[in-house]
Amino acid sequence: MNWQATLEFARGPFFYxxxxxMLFGLAYRLVTVIGLGWSKDRVPDKGSKAAGVVKTFLxxxxxxxxxxxxxxxxxxxxxxxxxxxxFHLALFTTLILGAPHMLVWKSLSGLSWPTLPLPIVxxxxxxxxxxxxxxxxxxxxxxxxxxxxxxxxxxxxxFVFLPMVTGYMMTHHLWFQYEVLxxxxxxxxxxxxxxxxxxxxxxxxxxxxxxxxxxxxxGKRGVAV
Amino acid sequence: MPEETIYQHMQGxxxxxxxxxxxxxxxxAAMGLTAVPxxxxxxxxxxxVKGQAAQTQQMVxxxxxxKQRLPVIWLNFQxxxxxxxxxxxxVSPSLTNLVLNTLTIxxxxxxxxxxxxxxxxxxxxxxxxxxxxxxxVVEGSIPLDLDGAYCVIGGRTALDLLKEAAAGAAAxxxxxxxxxxxxxxxxxxxxxxxxxxxxxxxxxxxxxISGCPAIPEATTGTIAHFAIFGALPELDGLHRPKxxxxxxxxxRCLRRPFYEAGKFAMSFDDEGAxxxxxxxxxxxxxxxxxxxxxxxxxxxxxxxxxxxxxxxxGCTEPDFWDGGGFYQGQSAPLNxxxxxxxxxxxxxxxxxxxxxxxxxxxxxxxxxGEA
Numbered sequence: 276m277n278w279q280a281t282l283e284f285a286r287g288p289f290f291y292x293x294x295x296x297m298l299f300g301l302a303y304r305l306v307t308v309i310g311l312g313w314s315k316d317r318v319p320d321k322g323s324k325a326a327g328v329v330k331t332f333l334x335x336x337x338x339x340x341x342x343x344x345x346x347x348x349x350x351x352x353x354x355x356x357x358x359x360x361x362f363h364l365a366l367f368t369t370l371i372l373g374a375p376h377m378l379v380w381k382s383l384s385g386l387s388w389p390t391l392p393l394p395i396v397x398x399x400x401x402x403x404x405x406x407x408x409x410x411x412x413x414x415x416x417x418x419x420x421x422x423x424x425x426x427x428x429x430x431x432x433x434f435v436f437l438p439m440v441t442g443y444m445m446t447h448h449l450w451f452q453y454e455v456l457x458x459x460x461x462x463x464x465x466x467x468x469x470x471x472x473x474x475x476x477x478x479x480x481x482x483x484x485x486x487x488x489x490x491x492x493x494g495k496r497g498v499a500v
Numbered sequence: 501m502p503e504e505t506i507y508q509h510m511q512g513x514x515x516x517x518x519x520x521x522x523x524x525x526x527x528x529a530a531m532g533l534t535a536v537p538x539x540x541x542x543x544x545x546x547x548x549v550k551g552q553a554a555q556t557q558q559m560v561x562x563x564x565x566x567k568q569r570l571p572v573i574w575l576n577f578q579x580x581x582x583x584x585x586x587x588x589x590x591v592s593p594s595l596t597n598l599v600l601n602t603l604t605i606x607x608x609x610x611x612x613x614x615x616x617x618x619x620x621x622x623x624x625x626x627x628x629x630x631x632x633x634x635x636x637v638v639e640g641s642i643p644l645d646l647d648g649a650y651c652v653i654g655g656r657t658a659l660d661l662l663k664e665a666a667a668g669a670a671a672x673x674x675x676x677x678x679x680x681x682x683x684x685x686x687x688x689x690x691x692x693x694x695x696x697x698x699x700x701x702x703x704x705x706x707x708x709i710s711g712c713p714a715i716p717e718a719t720t721g722t723i724a725h726f727a728i729f730g731a732l733p734e735l736d737g738l739h740r741p742k743x744x745x746x747x748x749x750x751x752r753c754l755r756r757p758f759y760e761a762g763k764f765a766m767s768f769d770d771e772g773a774x775x776x777x778x779x780x781x782x783x784x785x786x787x788x789x790x791x792x793x794x795x796x797x798x799x800x801x802x803x804x805x806x807x808x809x810x811x812x813x814g815c816t817e818p819d820f821w822d823g824g825g826f827y828q829g830q831s832a833p834l835n836x837x838x839x840x841x842x843x844x845x846x847x848x849x850x851x852x853x854x855x856x857x858x859x860x861x862x863x864x865x866x867x868x869g870e871a
Contacts (some may be wrong), residue, residue: 279738279818282788286824287834295837295845302849303856310857312864374764378781378829382836387781392762453748454788 278454285461293468300472301480309484320495327494328487335486354413358406365403369396369442393446400443407436427474434470437463506727507565524561527724563728570727571634573626573665574608577658578651578685578694579640582713583676584610586798587720606634609653620654627668635726636669637719638662638697641678641685645693662700671726672697672706675719677815680708680740687821698739707732708739710791712815717796718744738818740790749786749812752794755779768809779806783827785814 340360343349349356370376374390381387390396411432414420441463443449445456471477493499504512510520576584588611605611606626612619626634640658643650648657666672674697677683685694698706709719722741725733733741750756758764758778765772765779778784786794789812793804806812811827814820824834837845 283819283823283834290833291835291837294833295841298842299845299849302846303853304849306850306853307856307860310853311860312857374762374780375829375831378831379833382828382832387766390762390764393760395762448751453750457788 278452278458282454282458282461285458285465289465290461290468293465297468297471301477304472304477305480305484308481316495318496321497322494324491324494327492328490331486331490331493354409358410358413362403362406362410365399365406366439368399369403369439372396373400397443397446400439400446404436404439404443407432407439411436430470431474431476434463434467434474435476438467504569505565506567506569509569510564520564521561524564527721527728528560560728567727567730569604570723571626571630572605572637572723573623573634573669574605574611574637574639575661575665576609577638577640577642577662577679578692579676579678580684581610581639583639583711583716583719584608586713587716606630617654623665627665631668633670634668635723636665636672637723638672638674638679639676641682641692641694641696642700643685643692643694644700645691650692659700662697666701666704669704671732672701672704673709673719673722673726674698674706675709675714677710677712677714677818677820680710680738681818683712684821686819705732706739707735707741709744710738710740710816710818711793712813712820715744715792715796715798718792736790740816744792744796745790745816747790747792749789749791749794749806752792753786753806754794755806773809776809779809779811781829782811783825783829784811785817785820785823785830786812788830789814789817791816 339346343356343360368391371380372391373396374393377388377390414424414428414432438460441456441460444451445453445460449456467476507520515523574584607619607623609619612622614622640651642648642658642662644659648659651658653661674680678685678694679697681696682690682694682699683696685692686696696708698708707722709715709722711718718741721744722733725731725741733743736742736745738745750759753759755776755778758776759780763772763775763777764781765775765777766781767773768782773779780786784806786806793812794806797804797807813826814823814830817823824830824832
């Protein structure tokens with residue numbers, strides 16, 4: 276197998292097509308959901324909707340992550356909370372502050388920024404991979420989670436896990452030649468980008484809309500977010 | 501003359517036994533011989549072959565003592581003669597001296613004193629005299645479009661000349677990226693239909709010494725390997741000798757610690773560049789480029805591109821001219837959507853979404869729910 280040609284395909288036309296499909300799919304789903312509309316709410320406002328939105332984001336991003344024990348989601352499911360939190364932290368550290376990934380953003384957007392040294396990114400990547408494995412085991416053990424997990428959940432896990440593990444192997448030159456792992460990394464990234472709008476991984480966009488709607492509802496009723 | 505052994509020829513030139521053994525050691529090292537390669541086909545005396553534990557230096561010395569000189573025919577096609585330049589100007593004394601003076605280059609357009617019909621006749625004679633024995637070195641790609649009319653020498657196409665010379669060759673060595681993988685002539689849109697040798701000659705062993713130019717020690721080392729062992733060195737998937745193309749530039753780079761530490765030059769004249777930090781963000785292709793530039797280096801081990809402050813272009817890899825911008829980070833995608841293309845994708849999604857939303861609302865109304 277000609278891995279250089281595979282790599283060229285995965286970095287070139289396949290990446291291009293996958294990226295455009297992801298943009299198309301996310302726009303489509305977002306507009307469809309927003310277009311469903313809201314029921315008319317004739318109750319007079321008890322508070323500011325905008326303030327509710329601002330508060331919910333501030334709390335979700337700046338307060339809850341640092342005092343998680345006050346929340347039921349943490350006390351009842353600490354493993355999911357810690358595993359999920361570490362996974363997201365690791366993911367964003369690697370994707371934004373890893374030098375090779377920054378260069379991808381730079382080539383797409385023209386913007387560049389300083390990056391972290393490789394060993395730090397590397398440890399974060401390892402943390403992310405371990406967290407993902409923990410979450411998978413938990414999903415198989417926890418009876419409720421197991422019951423509500425279908426093929427889509429496991430595919431989502433797989434399509435996120437593959438880029439992470441191939442990226443880690445590639446950095447460490449494990450077992451295969453570099454261009455082989457680089458090809459596999461890019462192929463798995465391309466597949467993931469196609470899968471994103473078809474799956475719940477799209478929460479990285481929808482999260483902000485969902486959170487904003489909840490914040491506005493709470494704000495309107497004058498309830499603590 | 502080929503009847504005398506390589507050692508006899510060197511003795512004739514006044515090389516002492518001590519210098520000869522030194523050269524043998526150097527050669528063994530330069531060929532990357534850490535262990536003795538398989539020897540069944542090497543045609544060396546039995547006691548040498550049996551003594552597998554023998555030092556590689558002794559092995560090389562013994563081979564040079566017993567082997568006859570190796571005739572080499574060197575063809576130039578769509579090239580810039582840069583690989584010849586690199587070899588003729590390389591100061592590496594042992595290998596280049598061996599190939600240029602001790603082995604017999606029977607035909608080389610650029611280096612020959614004779615020209616025209618006289619030279620063509622010399623080539624013809626050599627090919628007849630050493631049929632089945634000579635090593636064919638090819639420099640430059642071979643154009644196939646317009647029946648090969650893009651490269652014609654003495655009224656004959658490159659393809660024709662290559663096939664003729666390859667027919668009687670014991671082995672073929674393609675030197676430089678052009679002869680190996682098509683090189684610059686093959687860069688998009690490949691106007692001449694250029695190809696590398698191994699895509700055309702499939703019935704003979706072809707070694708690719710890629711690079712732009714090829715590292716002279718890699719070319720001469722491979723020729724020397726064939727002269728000494730009667731067989732080609734171990735090759736990788738792209739037919740490159742593993743001794744010279746086994747590791748990436750990144751693996752052996754003197755700036756690698758800066759990569760690990762996250763210290764990068766961001767432009768060619770910033771503090772990082774002056775401090776000699778990693779050139780990855782300036783487009784270095786070191787991580788995917790297999791070559792020994794970082795170890796053998798150039799000009800008698802003086803320097804190589806990265807040491808001199810320029811990122812690796814990846815010139816030992818196929819199609820490196822089309823492998824993304826030379827100064828663009830190598831992790832960056834090769835095809836980037838323009839703002840228009842991205843906008844069109846989003847726009848199509850939005851339009852389809854609005855359509856879908858309208859249909860949904862119409863359904864809702866039809867059901868009698870509130871709008």
